[in-house]
Amino acid sequence: MWSQLYRAFSRSKVEDPGRVARRVLRLARPYRARLLVAAACMLLLALTTSAYAYVVGPLLRFIYEGGAAPGEFGWFGRRVGAWLAADAGRMALLLSGMVVGLALVKGLAHYGEISLMGAVGQGTMHDVRRALMDRVLSLAPDQLVAEERGDLASRFMVDVAMMEAVVTYGLTALVRDLLQAAALVALALYLDPVLGAIALAILPLTSWLIVAIARRMRRTQRRAQDALGALAARIEETAAGLAVIRHHGAEASQAARFAEANRRARDGQLAAIRIRAFSSPLMELLGAAALAATLWYAQSRVSSGEISPERFVSFFTAVFLLYAPVKSLGAVANFLQAGLAGADRVFRVLDREPAPVREGPDEAPPLRDRLALRGVRFRRGDNVVLDGLDLELRAGERLAVVGRSGAGKTTLAQILVRLLDAEAGEIRWDGEPIERYSGASVRRQIAVVPQEPFLFHDTVRANIALGRPARGTSVEEAARAAGLEPVLARLEGGLDADVGEVGGRLSGGERQRVCIARALYQGGSVLLLDEAVSSLDATAEAEVGEAIERAAQGRTTLVIAHRLSSVRRADRIAVLEGGRIVEQGTFDELVARRGVFAELFAEQLVRGPAAAGDGDAR
Ligand SMILES: Nc1ncnc2c1ncn2[C@@H]1O[C@H](COP(=O)(O)OP(=O)(O)OP(=O)(O)O)[C@@H](O)[C@H]1O
Numbered sequence: 001m002w003s004q005l006y007r008a009f010s011r012s013k014v015e016d017p018g019r020v021a022r023r024v025l026r027l028a029r030p031y032r033a034r035l036l037v038a039a040a041c042m043l044l045l046a047l048t049t050s051a052y053a054y055v056v057g058p059l060l061r062f063i064y065e066g067g068a069a070p071g072e073f074g075w076f077g078r079r080v081g082a083w084l085a086a087d088a089g090r091m092a093l094l095l096s097g098m099v100v101g102l103a104l105v106k107g108l109a110h111y112g113e114i115s116l117m118g119a120v121g122q123g124t125m126h127d128v129r130r131a132l133m134d135r136v137l138s139l140a141p142d143q144l145v146a147e148e149r150g151d152l153a154s155r156f157m158v159d160v161a162m163m164e165a166v167v168t169y170g171l172t173a174l175v176r177d178l179l180q181a182a183a184l185v186a187l188a189l190y191l192d193p194v195l196g197a198i199a200l201a202i203l204p205l206t207s208w209l210i211v212a213i214a215r216r217m218r219r220t221q222r223r224a225q226d227a228l229g230a231l232a233a234r235i236e237e238t239a240a241g242l243a244v245i246r247h248h249g250a251e252a253s254q255a256a257r258f259a260e261a262n263r264r265a266r267d268g269q270l271a272a273i274r275i276r277a278f279s280s281p282l283m284e285l286l287g288a289a290a291l292a293a294t295l296w297y298a299q300s301r302v303s304s305g306e307i308s309p310e311r312f313v314s315f316f317t318a319v320f321l322l323y324a325p326v327k328s329l330g331a332v333a334n335f336l337q338a339g340l341a342g343a344d345r346v347f348r349v350l351d352r353e354p355a356p357v358r359e360g361p362d363e364a365p366p367l368r369d370r371l372a373l374r375g376v377r378f379r380r381g382d383n384v385v386l387d388g389l390d391l392e393l394r395a396g397e398r399l400a401v402v403g404r405s406g407a408g409k410t411t412l413a414q415i416l417v418r419l420l421d422a423e424a425g426e427i428r429w430d431g432e433p434i435e436r437y438s439g440a441s442v443r444r445q446i447a448v449v450p451q452e453p454f455l456f457h458d459t460v461r462a463n464i465a466l467g468r469p470a471r472g473t474s475v476e477e478a479a480r481a482a483g484l485e486p487v488l489a490r491l492e493g494g495l496d497a498d499v500g501e502v503g504g505r506l507s508g509g510e511r512q513r514v515c516i517a518r519a520l521y522q523g524g525s526v527l528l529l530d531e532a533v534s535s536l537d538a539t540a541e542a543e544v545g546e547a548i549e550r551a552a553q554g555r556t557t558l559v560i561a562h563r564l565s566s567v568r569r570a571d572r573i574a575v576l577e578g579g580r581i582v583e584q585g586t587f588d589e590l591v592a593r594r595g596v597f598a599e600l601f602a603e604q605l606v607r608g609p610a611a612a613g614d615g616d617a618r
């Protein structure tokens with residue numbers, strides 16, 4: 001229970017908001033030219049709004065009495081007043097001209113601000129999504145295992161959109177609303193310092209409240225966004241696992257899992273909405289109180305003649321207009337918290353370090369002699385998976401590695417293709433330390449057929465080529481060599497048929513053959529097959545086996561073998577147990593030895609290949 005409590009507590013923790021905010025703003029740096037122009041628009045908006053307040057009092061007087069109030073607007077006012085006094089029609093002209101002129105300037109400034117800030121916000125988020133994707137693409141597949149895919153997607157969509165609010169609303173608020181407020185405060189104080197001071201006395205309290213509410217909002221929002229991520233994860237999981245759910249009658253339990261996430265998402269958002277709903281009327285109430293106090297005191301000042309009525313109207317308008325930016329600052333403070341919570345979730349992905357793999361700048365050449373592993377050690381947490389493993393793959397041979405499920409065969413493959421790195425021991429590629437070569441170039445040399453076939457929602461052709469240029473083998477040749485021809489003959493469109501989401505329109509064996517074709521198309525001097533048999537029936541297994549057979553012909557092949565056929569045809573078999581290779585030899589030698597292999601082999605004969613170490617555990 002304590003650990004759960006602790007998790008609940010630490011999950012709601014958001015990093016230092018100032019640091020997160022600065023980091024978000026740094027992302028907007030490439031757009032600073034547009035930001036500057038937008039800021040100029042905001043300044044214009046602030047000035048035109050204040051101008052409205054400034055002229056509204058005298059204008060009212062013009063309407064009621066005609067002529068300029070002596071002393072209003074200084075020299076300009078006197079001149080205009082004299083000009084207006086000469087003809088009553090001029091008044092209407094000036095009034096309408098001013099109103100339209102101000103509206104025009106305001107409108108232009110507004111348009112500029114919104115569209116420019118939109119460009120800044122959307123541009124920044126576009127860059128963030130790209131950086132997120134680059135980061136995800138740099139991770140080893142193992143590193144994402146703990147992540148829920150739906151939650152990851154939700155970070156790209158929901159949290160990035162929230163972050164945009166920090167850039168767009170955050171910056172707009174800081175510049176426009178603060179400028180606006182400052183201009184109106186200055187105007188109010190200029191028009192009547194005493195009244196101004198009364199009206200503004202409320203501002204410190206308001207600011208304090210804004211900050212206090214925002215702090216609360218941050219925690220609430222973080223939980224709300226985690227909940228949305230969890231909801232997305234459940235959706236993704238349901239779509240991906242629909243077969244399992246339907247087969248095993250797990251509809252009710254999955255619906256319950258979803259209902260729980262759904263409820264949390266609703267409650268999380270509701271909590272945030274309540275804070276928002278509460279903060280806006282609170283600001284309104286404070287504003288009303290300030291306005292009331294001002295009115296109350298103003299009445300005596302107006303009647304004693306200390307302030308002229310038109311001045312008071314202007315003043316009143318300024319104070320009235322002031323509460324819009326202050327209220328908006330309050331609302332923005334809440335938006336900002338949502339954005340910062342989102343940014344925090346995004347940065348957690350951006351800050352994931354790829355698994356450290358030592359690599360150099362050189363391009364790995366085709367394997368000519370041998371790939372040798374000596375004393376390779378690898379741990380996952382406390383679990384020592386490989387413990388001083390020695391193994392040699394000679395060019396041109398077919399080596400099978402067998403071992404029980406969980407022995408570390410797939411892990412060994414990941415280390416060979418440099419997606420994981422051994423913590424001790426050495427791997428030599430034709431005598432050269434493999435760290436000399438770039439991981440990507442090693443992966444170009446070692447074509448992998450993974451244990452779990454994965455297809456993209458695209459055509460068969462695209463799934464084989466994966467956007468890579470042909471290196472000797474065409475897509476058609478690769479498909480033929482992988483035994484896909486009968487499959488393609490059935491599919492409408494052949495190679496250009498769509499395989500459906502995760503290849504759902506193909507059978508398990510067909511998917512595996514596409515993966516084999518993908519490896520053949522890649523070329524490379526080593527073929528690494530991590531066999532999966534669990535999903536195949538006898539016919540499909542035979543077909544896939546044949547495909548593998550053809551693919552392995554005349555190549556250096558490392559088969560992580562589960563099938564008796566691949567084991568029998570291997571030149572050499574290595575048995576992985578307890579993190580080491582415990583036996584090596586030909587099939588007959590190993591059977592004669594009556595060791596671990598003989599045992600595994602006997603188990604397989606009795607129970608089928610799965611017992612010898614398959615089980616797509618993940
Ligand atoms: N991403 C991971 N995080 C933590 N532990 C893992 C991860 N992947 C595998 N393991 C553990 O590492 C060990 C070796 O796993 P590995 O996948 O290499 O086994 P395997 O020999 O390929 O088994 P199988 O024949 O079932 O495919 C297992 O104990 C497994 O539970």
Ligand SMILES: [Mg+2]
Nearest residue numbers: 409410451530
């Ligand atoms: Mg495996």
